[in-house]
Amino acid sequence: MYKLGNNNIQRRSLLAKLGRLLGSTVPYVGGGLATFASGSSDAQGMYSGTLRSLPELIDPIVKGAPLFKTRIRIEMPLLADNGNLVSLGIKSNLPMTQNEYVQKIYLLSQRNPVVQMALFYLGPWSGDANISTRVRLAGSQFIVALAQTSKGEFYYDQFDVIVTESACVDGS
Amino acid sequence: MNNKIQTSSQLARRDFLKVSSSSAAVFSLGFYMPVKATAANKSELVPEHLNAWIEIYPDERVVIRYARVEMGQGSSTSAPMILAEELDADWKQVRIEYATAEENLKSKRVFGDMSSVGSRTIKNSQEYLRNAGASARAMLITAAAQTWGVSESDCLTSMGTVIHKPTQKKLTYGSICAAAAKLDAPKSVVLKDPKDWKIIGQPIKRREIPDIVVGKIRYAIDTQLPGMLYAAVAACPVFNGTVKSLDASRVQNRRGIVKVLNLNDFVAVVADSWWRAKEALKEISIEWETGESAKLTTASIQSFLKEGLQQTQLAVARKNGDALGVLDKSAKVIEAEYFTPYLAHATMEPIVCTVWIQGDSMQVWASSQSPEATLATAAATAGIDQTRVKVHPVQLGGGLGRKGAQDYTKQATLIAKAVEGKPVKMIWTREEDIQHDLYRPMSLIKLRAAQKPNGDLDALHIRVSAPSIFTSLLKMPLNNGVDGQAVASLNDHPYAVENCLVDYAQRNTNIPVGFWRSVGHSQNPFARECFIDELAHEAGLDPLAYRLQLLPASAVRDRAILTKIAQAAQWDKPLPKGVFRGIAETEGYGSWTACVCEVSVNERSEVKIHRVVIGIDPGYAVNPDNIQAQLQGSVVHGLSAIFWGEMTIKDGRIEQSNFHDYRMMRLNEMPVVQTVIAPTGGFWGGVGEPTQAPLGPALANAIFAATGKRVRSFPLKNHGFSLAKA
Amino acid sequence: MSIARLQVLGDLREGQIVRIRLLIQHAMDTGYLQNISGQNIPRNIIKKITCQADQFEIFRVDPSSGIAANPYFEFSWRVSPAKILRTLWVDDIGVEGELLTPIDVKINS
Numbered sequence A: 001m002y003k004l005g006n007n008n009i010q011r012r013s014l015l016a017k018l019g020r021l022l023g024s025t026v027p028y029v030g031g032g033l034a035t036f037a038s039g040s041s042d043a044q045g046m047y048s049g050t051l052r053s054l055p056e057l058i059d060p061i062v063k064g065a066p067l068f069k070t071r072i073r074i075e076m077p078l079l080a081d082n083g084n085l086v087s088l089g090i091k092s093n094l095p096m097t098q099n100e101y102v103q104k105i106y107l108l109s110q111r112n113p114v115v116q117m118a119l120f121y122l123g124p125w126s127g128d129a130n131i132s133t134r135v136r137l138a139g140s141q142f143i144v145a146l147a148q149t150s151k152g153e154f155y156y157d158q159f160d161v162i163v164t165e166s167a168c169v170d171g172s
Numbered sequence B: 001m002n003n004k005i006q007t008s009s010q011l012a013r014r015d016f017l018k019v020s021s022s023s024a025a026v027f028s029l030g031f032y033m034p035v036k037a038t039a040a041n042k043s044e045l046v047p048e049h050l051n052a053w054i055e056i057y058p059d060e061r062v063v064i065r066y067a068r069v070e071m072g073q074g075s076s077t078s079a080p081m082i083l084a085e086e087l088d089a090d091w092k093q094v095r096i097e098y099a100t101a102e103e104n105l106k107s108k109r110v111f112g113d114m115s116s117v118g119s120r121t122i123k124n125s126q127e128y129l130r131n132a133g134a135s136a137r138a139m140l141i142t143a144a145a146q147t148w149g150v151s152e153s154d155c156l157t158s159m160g161t162v163i164h165k166p167t168q169k170k171l172t173y174g175s176i177c178a179a180a181a182k183l184d185a186p187k188s189v190v191l192k193d194p195k196d197w198k199i200i201g202q203p204i205k206r207r208e209i210p211d212i213v214v215g216k217i218r219y220a221i222d223t224q225l226p227g228m229l230y231a232a233v234a235a236c237p238v239f240n241g242t243v244k245s246l247d248a249s250r251v252q253n254r255r256g257i258v259k260v261l262n263l264n265d266f267v268a269v270v271a272d273s274w275w276r277a278k279e280a281l282k283e284i285s286i287e288w289e290t291g292e293s294a295k296l297t298t299a300s301i302q303s304f305l306k307e308g309l310q311q312t313q314l315a316v317a318r319k320n321g322d323a324l325g326v327l328d329k330s331a332k333v334i335e336a337e338y339f340t341p342y343l344a345h346a347t348m349e350p351i352v353c354t355v356w357i358q359g360d361s362m363q364v365w366a367s368s369q370s371p372e373a374t375l376a377t378a379a380a381t382a383g384i385d386q387t388r389v390k391v392h393p394v395q396l397g398g399g400l401g402r403k404g405a406q407d408y409t410k411q412a413t414l415i416a417k418a419v420e421g422k423p424v425k426m427i428w429t430r431e432e433d434i435q436h437d438l439y440r441p442m443s444l445i446k447l448r449a450a451q452k453p454n455g456d457l458d459a460l461h462i463r464v465s466a467p468s469i470f471t472s473l474l475k476m477p478l479n480n481g482v483d484g485q486a487v488a489s490l491n492d493h494p495y496a497v498e499n500c501l502v503d504y505a506q507r508n509t510n511i512p513v514g515f516w517r518s519v520g521h522s523q524n525p526f527a528r529e530c531f532i533d534e535l536a537h538e539a540g541l542d543p544l545a546y547r548l549q550l551l552p553a554s555a556v557r558d559r560a561i562l563t564k565i566a567q568a569a570q571w572d573k574p575l576p577k578g579v580f581r582g583i584a585e586t587e588g589y590g591s592w593t594a595c596v597c598e599v600s601v602n603e604r605s606e607v608k609i610h611r612v613v614i615g616i617d618p619g620y621a622v623n624p625d626n627i628q629a630q631l632q633g634s635v636v637h638g639l640s641a642i643f644w645g646e647m648t649i650k651d652g653r654i655e656q657s658n659f660h661d662y663r664m665m666r667l668n669e670m671p672v673v674q675t676v677i678a679p680t681g682g683f684w685g686g687v688g689e690p691t692q693a694p695l696g697p698a699l700a701n702a703i704f705a706a707t708g709k710r711v712r713s714f715p716l717k718n719h720g721f722s723l724a725k726a
Numbered sequence C: 001m002s003i004a005r006l007q008v009l010g011d012l013r014e015g016q017i018v019r020i021r022l023l024i025q026h027a028m029d030t031g032y033l034q035n036i037s038g039q040n041i042p043r044n045i046i047k048k049i050t051c052q053a054d055q056f057e058i059f060r061v062d063p064s065s066g067i068a069a070n071p072y073f074e075f076s077w078r079v080s081p082a083k084i085l086r087t088l089w090v091d092d093i094g095v096e097g098e099l100l101t102p103i104d105v106k107i108n109s
Helices: A018-024 A054-062 B013-022 B075-087 B101-106 B121-148 B173-181 B209-213 B274-282 B291-295 B298-309 B323-329 B371-382 B407-417 B430-435 B524-539 B543-550 B556-568 B624-644 B695-707
Strands: A072-075 A086-092 A102-109 A116-121 A131-135 A141-149 A154-163 B048-051 B054-056 B062-066 B094-098 B155-158 B161-164 B169-172 B229-235 B242-247 B257-262 B266-271 B285-289 B315-320 B334-340 B352-358 B361-366 B389-391 B424-427 B443-451 B457-466 B497-506 B580-588 B591-601 B606-617 B672-677 C004-009 C017-024 C046-053 C056-063 C072-078 C084-091 C096-102
Touching (some): A054 A102, A086 A141, B048 B121, B054 B121, B054 B173, B062 B075, B075 B121, B101 B371, B101 B389, B121 B173, B169 B173, B229 B430, B242 B257, B242 B266, B257 B274, B266 B274, B298 B457, B323 B443, B323 B497, B361 B407, B371 B389, B371 B407, B407 B424, B524 B543, B524 B580, B543 B580, B556 B591, B556 B672, B580 B695, B606 B695, C004 C084, C004 C096
Parallel strands (some): B229 B424, B457 B497, B606 B672
Antiparallel strands (some): A072 A086, A086 A131, A102 A141, A116 C056, A131 C072, B054 B062, B155 B161, B257 B266, B315 B497, B334 B443, B352 B361, B443 B457, B591 B606, C046 C056, C084 C096
């Protein structure tokens, strides 16, 4: 993660997934507290559903077909002030010709109760595969845009969003 | 201080250290390279950045970044202490500086979550802070070892110096910081054993105390900017109402009045002084569109909650065995209903937010517990790119959970948009602040129990009827329909009982609710620990002995804090005539707390509190001086609420408006508070809130012992009780 | 009854790519929230939206509860000769909506 280098190396900042990781994996060394439906006061977060992994989201759709992390990009603010209404843009330079075009774009959530936020159907008539919409986010998570082309190939992008929530989670 | 690490069944000490050092993803130091400063003049020194958190100057100064909010809770001292510990810095050389929201945004969140909420600053950040300190220390050792041409394993650090053990050669951090800054961070580090801590555990005075004492401290409300305007606002007194019409003719052309704004949800007056704005606002006649909420009264809400208790389809928060069945068959069922009212936060510094929009960029000085939320809200409201928003770190005059929400940021930004490039400071009056709060929810709790002949619990059913903060405020879906805060300390109670049912009736109204310091723990332990007391009384057993009987052996920490507080209060010794006591215990926010109150009550129902013994086991006590202050402070905050705190609603409006009808404790009413800090080690619990939890029930139990009167609702004034002067 | 708005941005000339903005008024109830009396608000979301240029489908989306209330979509269309853009949608409880937008496409001669 840290490149070995010489004196003038420009160290890249890590994509710190701290907020999300720490929120979900608080090493709670608790004695005597059973895990009940809503957990201890320590865990009253906005955890709707579990945090899925990238393979969990993508594999059932891609099913072993060629998969590339390029040519499609999610554009969103890094910080969402409110999980109920977050602007999301999908930008892609994948071709949209009769020979080769984006057929579907899956919008997948790591944390929402429902994984598939939307499924878009496009074609050569679309001209391009750029889509904008507004989504709901059940907490900080990453979002995946997964495009399926007429050639049976898949292209994806992953974007980490922090939902700052208009108030505090888990107390004052 | 007892720093014994408790090896629990879940995480052995070895594993704990391994997790810290090898989980690279959590080990984020994310190097954020600021533009290297060039010295303005020769005498100004330039610091070396060892990582995002630590800068070391050639003259030994160490700057440690603090990435949360300081609102008097003291973590701007405790959090850096944790870093300084692993760094082995000389604390006298340490300076603490805020990290900003925009730095965090630019560096893809290298500083992690910046909100100060949930009593979890220390709990959630201790691991990466310690790693950051240890990593920088390792780099300094490497740099020194390289300079000397020796092996790193022969080097140790102490008080800002690297020492070569065999030869006792020394190099100060300042002298090698440049060399260290050129190195890469180590892939893994070894954290100190708590028994070797020299800084953590020290009662270091909070960093801002000198400034507070001499009046130099600047709160959000003290923001002053050139050409700044001031805004006073009024939102509809009936919640969710909107402006139907307004007549500002009387004030429109008044001297100093810049603008009168109808912003639909609220009206704002912008002037060249806040006094003028506030006075003008009073003279604007506003007609509000109020809707259904105008029918709400305290009584209507209370009966709505009562209906909730009778519901059949309820969300289940905990179910073991068959509580309902056993209770149905029991010859004797002990039953009680406990009630707690809406409470306002009433932070000393009211809601205030200053916004300055200049073209496509903006700056915000907000009394906010979440700078990132402020940034996101301000940007979204102004339509300005997030990277062009600067949120200035400010000291808050209290947060208490009110200031995580960003309703005021939105208001101030809308006002700023209307004043073309001038900074505007929006301040809420105390009345506006109290009447537009996000209140601690009203709650009605019904408890029923059947006991075995020896007092053990056969069955326990706890039903909570209360609004849901997560649904109303955050619009978040609930896990299985249960709002965790509404049932906090109830669904996770530690007492042994085979048949236990805890269920929840969600009852949302248009009264906005939010997180009041300790949230569900500010009201549920009252119901729980007083009911346990009722059961003890029913069984003819001493309240402490009864709890120890009911707590299973596995409830190690509950038993420990209970025993410690009893010892400190000398529970086994008889009290003087006329003095009675009560006890209570609960877990909260990852810590365990307990309290004993000693009171006398005279024939005029004046409650004289002789002593409050209140204690906490936070696992590790980072700054005992601060923890003591939290314990003492929560007694003040708690007693104010317990004796007088309630919001009453009439015609959909909050009736209280200022401190004359929302009373706070007076100096001459402050009882003796004896604090017990009993860290058992092995975990990191919160401190900001849990200390509130056991006070109410301990006091109510003491009042029962003194008067035979069982108090089942707060505030105490409604039962005729008053707080006697100390 | 929900209100919908469709806006076309760009040059409506055959072969050009234009942007289409669609906004439909609909609560998109997720089924996870409760109302003021604590009763569950049943799930009702728009589950399918299609946009046709005359007879031909030019856009389709299957939204879920993860799409915010008052669903908004912006997508591209390579203009073909057509007289009407017809937007259709249906929600969980079967209520259908239709928005007709007449357009004037300049055909390349």
